[in-house]
Amino acid sequence: MGNGAIAVYGATGYTGTLVAHELRRRGLDAILAGRDAGKLARLSDRLGGALPTRAVELDDRDGLRHLFGDCSVVIDCAGPFVRYGEPIVRAAVETGTHYVDTTGEQPYIQFLHERFEDAARAAEVAVVPAMGFDYVPGDLIAHLAAQGVEPLGDLVIAYATQGVQPTRGTTRTAIGQARDGGEVYEDGAWRRAPLRTPRARFPFPPPVGPQPVMRYPSGEVAMVPRHVRTRRLTTLMTVETFVGSAAAAPLVPLLVPAFTLALRTPLHGLVQAAVDRMPEGPPEQQRRAARFTIVAVAHGEDGRVRRGVVRGEDVYGLTAVTAVEGAARMQAGGYDRAGVLSAASAYDPVSFLDALAPAGVTYAVDPL
Ligand SMILES: NC(=O)c1ccc[n+]([C@@H]2O[C@H](COP(=O)([O-])OP(=O)(O)OC[C@H]3O[C@@H](n4cnc5c(N)ncnc54)[C@H](OP(=O)(O)O)[C@@H]3O)[C@@H](O)[C@H]2O)c1
Structure with a gap:
């Protein structure tokens, strides 16, 4: 599963565009995806044309499966997630593609645990919602x-x-x-x-x-x-x-x-x-x-x-940094966690927080 591209779905939105810039800044192999081919092409131009685009509607199940089939990870930025999230996570699990998103919606996080925990484990896929500033x-x-x-x-x-x-x-x-x-x-x-x-x-x-x-x-x-x-x-x-x-x-x-x-x-x-x-x-x-x-x-x-x-x-810039950091760790190969997870169980908490230092994040914990 490692080494395939990172797809960002909803790349044309405010958050998706920040994620696209961060993927480009880090030189990662990525695909800009969403529902609007014209908007995606304009975004790709603004990024110097380096990232390919794929327009797929949310109700095009085969199109989403085809897109994610070439990818190791999808970053979903198309919210509200209670309304638009399910087709993306379903296609990701069905194609064995890791999934992270930028939701801040508690009911959606609960829904993913209830609906996708068993399927994600069976597919050896990590589904990691809320990979932004929230939470x-x-x-x-x-x-x-x-x-x-x-x-x-x-x-x-x-x-x-x-x-x-x-x-x-x-x-x-x-x-x-x-x-x-x-x-x-x-x-x-x-x-x-x-x-x-x-x-x-x-x-x-x-x-x-x-x-x-x-x-x-x-x-x-x-x-x-x-x-x-x-x-x-x-x-x-x-x-x-x-x-x-x-x-x-x-x-x-x-x-x-x-x-x-x-x-x-x-x-x-x-x-x-x-x-x-x-x-x-x-x-x-x-x-x-x-x-x-x-x-x-x-x-x-x-x-x-x-x-x-x-x-x-x-906080919005940080959302792009955290979502891309999470996806990059999955893309790098050797990533072996599965199920519906949060940041603390999907990654090593100390090394993840340390990786956010260049984005201005500092932290301290009382000694035991
Ligand atoms: N947790 C956090 O810290 C955090 C931080 C940032 C954002 N968020 C969440 O992320 C989500 C996006 O926020 P945003 O500010 O980026 O919103 P936005 O600018 O409105 O972007 C929404 C994105 O969703 C796409 N979309 C909407 N309806 C769609 C549909 N029916 N089919 C396919 N794509 C559709 C839009 O595509 P078009 O461009 O084609 O309209 C756009 O790419 C929100 O739910 C927000 O709460 C959370």
């Missing part, structure tokens, strides 16, 4: 923080971001997620997330400091309990990350349930129409200015506590 650094730092302290009573993962401007595709996807409501992990099991949004503060290390946070059902909920033994997983984000302003903190417990319920009414159509009028994504300078801090605190059942912190910048 590679969080998944890896949670794994490292828990090492030596398991079994855990609780594992807390908290996100603080500054200056992140979501793309149109991310906003469209996030609205679908808010409508779904998602799951939490408590008492060793997945449960529907409650509508209420409790207020809390979380002590981020300097320079971020203590911040108002809200619970949200992140993708790590679907991923981390599969490689860390914990009774509970608590996932938090700062109010500033959610609404773009810390000043809105007091309103969040009221606004979030109201917004979630409203999205289950015809208002949903109006919101979608507004999203369609958004610009595709932030311009490069603004994109690069975004910053993040992710903290994982592992509370051992025996009372020991261990903390990991990961910091970085440019």
Whole structure:
């Protein structure tokens, strides 16, 4: 399976284009794929014509199988994944092609585990969703923080971001997620997330400091309990990350349930129409200015506590770096993991985080 090209499906989108540039920058053998031949040709021209293109519609099962038959890995960037993901992952598994994607959607990650775990193992294929900013650094730092302290009573993962401007595709996807409501992990099991949004503060290390946070059902909920033994997983984000302003903190417990319920009414159509009028994504300078801090605190059942912190910048640029790094490791040959995995179980967590240093990622874990 190794050595075939890396196909990027959805190469013409905001994220797919960043992935295409990263594949080109690294000089990897790659194919630009998607549904629109004209857009793909223009993208290939912008990249100097070095990467071939293949236009295949999502409902063309034979066309997708034919495309992936020549490849070792596919990077899927065509979201929302709950809507568009399944044909790509099915064709990948059927052709023995490793699969990574840029989803941030918790229900899609759960769906892949439920629907494709057995088939991926039988085909000796690794299916690795969420290989972007959501949720590679969080998944890896949670794994490292828990090492030596398991079994855990609780594992807390908290996100603080500054200056992140979501793309149109991310906003469209996030609205679908808010409508779904998602799951939490408590008492060793997945449960529907409650509508209420409790207020809390979380002590981020300097320079971020203590911040108002809200619970949200992140993708790590679907991923981390599969490689860390914990009774509970608590996932938090700062109010500033959610609404773009810390000043809105007091309103969040009221606004979030109201917004979630409203999205289950015809208002949903109006919101979608507004999203369609958004610009595709932030311009490069603004994109690069975004910053993040992710903290994982592992509370051992025996009372020991261990903390990991990961910091970085440019979350969309990083998404391209992480997805391509994951695909390159699979393409290189000698890769032998199979099943539906997350970054921490698909790769060595330390060497993967170390590989992100040139992209501005730093991390530290408390000594044992
Ligand atoms: N986890 C993370 O950190 C992270 C980071 C970045 C993005 N994402 C996720 O990645 C996804 C893409 O985001 P984006 O900002 O790149 O969105 P985007 O710019 O809207 O791109 C969407 C891509 O999907 C393709 N597509 C849409 N409908 C399709 C269909 N019916 N058949 C085939 N292809 C179709 C589009 O093709 P056309 O160009 O032909 O329309 C385009 O290539 C979103 O779900 C977003 O949430 C996650």
